[in-house]
Amino acid sequence: MPASVELRRWRWKRRADDQLRAFWSKPLPSKRADWRELEFLALDAEMSSLDPDEGELLSLGWVLIRDGDIALDTACHLVIRPAQSVGQSATIHQLRDCEVAEGVDAEQALDSLLEAARGKVLVFHHAPLDLAYLDRLSMASHGAPLLQPHLCTLQMEKRLLERREQALKKGDLTLGACRRRYHLPDYHGHNALWDALATAELLLAQAAHRGRGARLTLRQLAG
Amino acid sequence: MTDALPAELLEIAEFLGASPPFNELGAEELRVAAGTLRIAYHPRGERFEQGAQPGGLRILRSGAVDIRDGEGALLDRLGEGESFHIDGLNAEQGGVTATVIEDALVYLLPDAEYRRLRKQRSVDRYFSGQRSRRLRRAARYEPQPHSMMREVHTVMARDLLTVSPMETVQVVAGVMTERRVSSAFVVEDGQLLGIVTDRDIRARYAAAGLDPATPVEGIMTPDPEAILGTDTLFSSMLLMTQRGYHHLPVMEDGKLAGIVTTSDLILARQDDPVYLVQHISRTESVDALAELLKGMPNLMVQWVSSGMRAQQVSRILTAISDAATVRLIQLAEARLGPAPVAYCWLGFGSQARGEQLLGADQDNGLLLSDEYSEEHADYFEALANFVCDGLDACGYDYCNGKVMASNPEWRVPLPTWLGYVDKWTRSPTPDAVMRVSIFFDLRGVHGDAAMAATLQAHMLERASSNSIFLAALAANALDASPPLGIFRRFVVDRDGEHRDRLDLKKRGILLATDTARLHALAHKVPAVNTDERLEALARGKHMAIGDSRNLADALRFMQQLRIRHQAAQVSRGDKPDNFLNPNDLPRLAREQLRDAFKILDDAQAALRQKYRAGLG
Numbered sequence: 060m061p062a063s064v065e066l067r068r069w070r071w072k073r074r075a076d077d078q079l080r081a082f083w084s085k086p087l088p089s090k091r092a093d094w095r096e097l098e099f100l101a102l103d104a105e106m107s108s109l110d111p112d113e114g115e116l117l118s119l120g121w122v123l124i125r126d127g128d129i130a131l132d133t134a135c136h137l138v139i140r141p142a143q144s145v146g147q148s149a150t151i152h153q154l155r156d157c158e159v160a161e162g163v164d165a166e167q168a169l170d171s172l173l174e175a176a177r178g179k180v181l182v183f184h185h186a187p188l189d190l191a192y193l194d195r196l197s198m199a200s201h202g203a204p205l206l207q208p209h210l211c212t213l214q215m216e217k218r219l220l221e222r223r224e225q226a227l228k229k230g231d232l233t234l235g236a237c238r239r240r241y242h243l244p245d246y247h248g249h250n251a252l253w254d255a256l257a258t259a260e261l262l263l264a265q266a267a268h269r270g271r272g273a274r275l276t277l278r279q280l281a282g
Numbered sequence: 283m284t285d286a287l288p289a290e291l292l293e294i295a296e297f298l299g300a301s302p303p304f305n306e307l308g309a310e311e312l313r314v315a316a317g318t319l320r321i322a323y324h325p326r327g328e329r330f331e332q333g334a335q336p337g338g339l340r341i342l343r344s345g346a347v348d349i350r351d352g353e354g355a356l357l358d359r360l361g362e363g364e365s366f367h368i369d370g371l372n373a374e375q376g377g378v379t380a381t382v383i384e385d386a387l388v389y390l391l392p393d394a395e396y397r398r399l400r401k402q403r404s405v406d407r408y409f410s411g412q413r414s415r416r417l418r419r420a421a422r423y424e425p426q427p428h429s430m431m432r433e434v435h436t437v438m439a440r441d442l443l444t445v446s447p448m449e450t451v452q453v454v455a456g457v458m459t460e461r462r463v464s465s466a467f468v469v470e471d472g473q474l475l476g477i478v479t480d481r482d483i484r485a486r487y488a489a490a491g492l493d494p495a496t497p498v499e500g501i502m503t504p505d506p507e508a509i510l511g512t513d514t515l516f517s518s519m520l521l522m523t524q525r526g527y528h529h530l531p532v533m534e535d536g537k538l539a540g541i542v543t544t545s546d547l548i549l550a551r552q553d554d555p556v557y558l559v560q561h562i563s564r565t566e567s568v569d570a571l572a573e574l575l576k577g578m579p580n581l582m583v584q585w586v587s588s589g590m591r592a593q594q595v596s597r598i599l600t601a602i603s604d605a606a607t608v609r610l611i612q613l614a615e616a617r618l619g620p621a622p623v624a625y626c627w628l629g630f631g632s633q634a635r636g637e638q639l640l641g642a643d644q645d646n647g648l649l650l651s652d653e654y655s656e657e658h659a660d661y662f663e664a665l666a667n668f669v670c671d672g673l674d675a676c677g678y679d680y681c682n683g684k685v686m687a688s689n690p691e692w693r694v695p696l697p698t699w700l701g702y703v704d705k706w707t708r709s710p711t712p713d714a715v716m717r718v719s720i721f722f723d724l725r726g727v728h729g730d731a732a733m734a735a736t737l738q739a740h741m742l743e744r745a746s747s748n749s750i751f752l753a754a755l756a757a758n759a760l761d762a763s764p765p766l767g768i769f770r771r772f773v774v775d776r777d778g779e780h781r782d783r784l785d786l787k788k789r790g791i792l793l794a795t796d797t798a799r800l801h802a803l804a805h806k807v808p809a810v811n812t813d814e815r816l817e818a819l820a821r822g823k824h825m826a827i828g829d830s831r832n833l834a835d836a837l838r839f840m841q842q843l844r845i846r847h848q849a850a851q852v853s854r855g856d857k858p859d860n861f862l863n864p865n866d867l868p869r870l871a872r873e874q875l876r877d878a879f880k881i882l883d884d885a886q887a888a889l890r891q892k893y894r895a896g897l898g
């Protein structure tokens with residue numbers, strides 16, 4: 060991860076604008092550090108379509124993990140004002156135009172995120188989708204993708220179950236199903252921030268069960 | 283960065299607000315407090331000790347934690363919504379630890395915010411008084427309940443047969459036979475020289491063909507191993523099995539004081555309620571059953587003194603009265619022949635709830651199958667009379683209100699029972715409401731349990747959908763109130779022989795059971811036992827977890843007081859009752875009783891608010 064991130068950043072360096080380069084200027088988190096010494100930003104986005112070519116971001120929520128705990132005073136939720144009308148697809152998320160209208164521009168939202176995410180490991184549950192949207196947005200406004208190290212709790216859980224040679228059924232890797240495996244409480248579909256928090260809690264549980272109180276490096280955690 | 287919690291996470295503030303003492307905070311304050319929380323995950327097995335970092339109040343969002351003192355004794359078990367501050371616990375008593383027993387998601391309120399909140403009086407009162415915590419600790423404290431941990435002097439025989447060393451074997455054998463004992467001590471000048479037992483006489487005298495005039499000194503076991511009166515039954519049993527002894531001398535203050543035998547130890551186990559229930563099922567007559575149950579008050583004293591908790595005692599007493607009822611029904615059927623149609627013997631009130639204590643009257647009825655017709659009337663009348671008379675003979679007095687199967691009104695087919703329920707719920711007259719408090723706590727004791735379940739389901743259906751009926755029940759439940767003023771005035775029931783004393787049942791325990799019943803009926807909770815009702819109500823979110831636990835703890839504490847009071851009465855040879863004088867209680871128990879009454883008062887206020895709002 061970080062090595063290839065470094066390489067990719069180097070490749071994109073000339074096309075990235077000053078703001079993105081400033082975001083990258085903070086040293087990358089060390090893969091050999093114990094996870095509790097690092098900072099993570101658990102992140103979730105809501106979008107109007109599962110296809111990044113069609114949809115756009117509707118909201119972003121994030122919360123910081125520091126010293127091995129989630130710090131609620133860092134929780135942030137941004138509603139994004141759509142460039143085009145929400146249309147039919149947004150009904151899945153129960154967002155209506157009037158609610159969405161009072162948001163910030165997508166570019167502003169990304170800037171806030173860049174500020175919050177500097178030097179942190181991003182954490183998603185199912186990273187590819189969220190990252191596709193964020194990278195597309197970053198390309199458009201800053202000339203290059205985000206290129207920040209990240210963890211995907213879904214991927215981590217999948218690898219864990221595969222190592223245990225458990226047959227995976229449909230639905231075994233949803234956020235709720237993963238949480239139940241660690242006896243985390245059931246939450247019922249809320250908003251991007253709530254899902255970001257649920258993802259952060261899942262990461263803590265995964266780390267606790269892997270580390271069992273002992274040192275656990277970022278590399279071990281990701282693997 | 284934001285100060286208060288974002289609106290998207292308001293549920294966290296709501297969760298906090300449902301756990302005492304945060305329920306005292308306003309919505310805005312809660313949101314600010316929740317905004318400072320940190321969230322941590324602790325897998326099973328993790329332990330917190332004094333000085334655990336970061337410091338603060340830990341509130342369980344999910345999972346469970348055991349709090350133990352320095353010696354490892356369990357002080358408390360915490361679940362969802364409950365909290366602990368490990369350094370706060372250590373302030374009272376060193377070495378307290380908290381161990382995660384189920385994977386826990388923990389909300390940590392950092393010390394700075396915790397201290398800031400404690401500046402509010404209501405919050406501080408909770409943490410410094412720890413009202414509910416204190417009660418919980420008292421109610422859950424469990425000393426060694428095992429009967430084998432009792433001390434030897436409680437079962438040993440003190441009436442000893444002692445003989446001099448020069449006495450002949452023949453004389454000694456004669457005296458032993460006469461006194462029907464299996465051993466004698468050989469003593470000279472107050473010194474224990476040896477012990478002689480049946481076996482010694484057989485093996486060392488008769489089988490050896492010795493002269494009857496042989497001095498007993500010649501066949502005794504010299505310098506027998508002895509134990510102390512303060513040793514446990516367990517250790518004496520161990521010694522006996524290891525060395526093959528059947529008799530052990532017991533010393534007190536350096537002198538021979540008694541003897542225990544293997545049969546004493548086996549007898550000592552007969553206070554085991556399992557034995558009693560087994561014996562009940564084998565009795566062949568009402569007289570034999572009555573004789574067996576006569577020992578029950580003494581058994582209860584033993585259970586209480588060996589540390590059994592009130593809840594367990596009443597569970598067992600209920601199991602015993604169930605067993606007696608079933609046995610009487612079997613005896614009746616042996617006499618009358620098998621029942622012509624299916625039926626279910628119903629237990630009501632405290633028997634149904636599993637909360638019986640000594641001196642309970644009978645509350646029962648017969649639920650007959652739809653196939654019942656007039657021609658079967660004589661059979662069931664005879665059966666009911668046999669069982670109710672039998673119960674009365676066994677110490678379960680006839681019910682004053684005639685709620686008994688022997689009363690034809692309560693010995694009817696299912697449709698008639700359903701009709702009763704419809705009538706009571708449709709027009710809740712004071713009389714009907716009073717009946718509900720007896721009949722709606724119901725359990726099938728013998729026979730077709732499915733019929734009892736049908737009747738109970740109907741009760742829940744009718745009660746839960748009828749707010750006028752519930753309001754009438756609430757009015758009845760609010761009729762009596764906890765005597766909070768008692769601690770200032772000490773004037774209790776002014777009439778009768780119990781002046782200056784407190785009716786703990788009427789002014790305390792029943793208020794808790796009434797409250798739980800009303801909520802259970804309103805929310806269709808099928809549980810009947812009060813603890814189970816409270817748990818189900820909390821689980822179904824019909825009651826805040828804190829309120830449910832507090833009420834359960836208050837009830838447990840009052841039951842504990844009541845049972846200790848009754849055990850003391852039985853030991854003194856008095857008839858057990860429910861009247862106690864708060865002046866007689868130790869200071870801590872008085873404080874705890876006041877806490878319990880305060881919780882009942884809160885519960886009644888909630889009841890008034892919920893079922894009688896706008897009705898005055």
